[in-house]
Amino acid sequence: MGQDEGVREEDAELIAAVHAAQEGDECAFRTVYRAVQPRLLCYVRTLVGEPDAQDVTSEAWLQIARDLERFSGNAIRFRGWAARTARNRALDHLRMRDRRPAIGGDERELADKPADMDTAREALEALGTGRTLRLIAQLPQDQAEAVVLRVVVGLDAKSAAEVLGKRPGAVRTAAHWGLRTLAELLNVEGAG
Structure with a gap:
């Protein structure tokens, strides 16, 4: 079975679970959660940083559960819808955090920190590693989000653009430059 067939099978299983959860x-909702949560959590880490990512993602899942019956579409649209919900919760969290007095340091710098990825294949292999997150954290925010949405969450350019409120071409360009920068960072790291 080729990779495309595996992805289609994974998508078919996801959307079947979404429909059953609706x-x-x-049990189907747990299946949906297990299929989407790891990638969603990685995306939220690019937005809010490690200390708050679990809480923000949990808030996103509460919203997803509340609104699930209104969702319609395929697996890619569901991943995009879930990512958009998580992004909205993350942006709300960042706005609230900016209103609170900072204790110890400037927390806004975490908002500019993305996660870390190399090429698409290496990114998925290294998804859970701190090294990968440190590399993505070095990218500009738009590139980090584009890379994570395209490579980790698995969205196409159109779906990622809907999440980010940008044109698909802008997302493709940001993802391209982000992956290129990550490849350079890996080369520098490997040479050091």
């Missing part, structure tokens, strides 16, 4: 099947 009908109230709790």
